[in-house]
Structures are given as C-alpha cells and as structure tokens.
Amino acid sequence: MNAHTALIDRYFDAWNETDAGRRRELIAATWSKDAAYVDPLLSGNGHDGIDAMIRAVHERFAHHTFRRTTDVDGFGNRLRFSWALLTPAGTPVVKGSDFGIVDTDGRLQAVTGFLDEAPGM
Incomplete structure (x- = not known):
C-alpha cells in the first residue's frame, strides 16, 4: 500500500464516520487546515x-x-480514485471520481469530485 492509498482510505474512514468527535479527528489527520473540497x-x-x-x-x-x-x-x-455510495444493502446509488492534491505534510490540500453516475443523470 502506498502513502496515497493510506491517505485515501483514511479519507473514506472520515466520510463513513458517524461519531462527530472521531470524524473530526480523522479530518484533522487527513486534511490540511486550509483544505478545500468541491x-x-x-x-x-x-x-x-x-x-x-x-x-x-x-x-x-x-x-x-x-x-x-x-x-x-x-x-x-496529485492523485485520483473512484468511489461508490452504497445503500445499507450494499447497492451503489452514486458513483464518482475524485482528484486530489496532497500538501507537503502528506495531507489533502484540495479534492475535486465528479459524479460519474447518479439518479437522474
């Protein structure tokens, strides 16, 4: 596993974390303080x-x-990866591809996301 893969796996851990305190810890470990997502x-x-x-x-x-x-x-x-948003039953309802920039500390500085498949597309 390369450093970018570990970073993006932690990124998904943050997206999936429902405990607010733990999610904030994951965000701080994954994103630079002035990071941007769009x-x-x-x-x-x-x-x-x-x-x-x-x-x-x-x-x-x-x-x-x-x-x-x-x-x-x-x-x-620079990095890129694709993802899916899954229902509780495991069915993908949205799919996308993200492109990111990593800062010198190994945290995400910016992520730009694109929707590849979504309801109504």
Missing part, C-alpha cells in the same frame, strides 16, 4: 466546512457508506 453538489473549506459537508451527507443518506472502487493512482502530489 463537487457539483457540495463544497467545504477547512476542517469545519468539510465536517459540516460530511454531516449533511449523513443526514441525507443515513446508514449509507462510501467505498473506494479503484486503486489510488497518482504522481508527485
């Missing part, structure tokens, strides 16, 4: 904004989980 539906800046964004997803998609569906590909401080 996709067609959501955005969050800094640890507070990213936490609020994840919390909103939990409220809308209770008991759903994110799973990485590809290897993490990258070079230098």
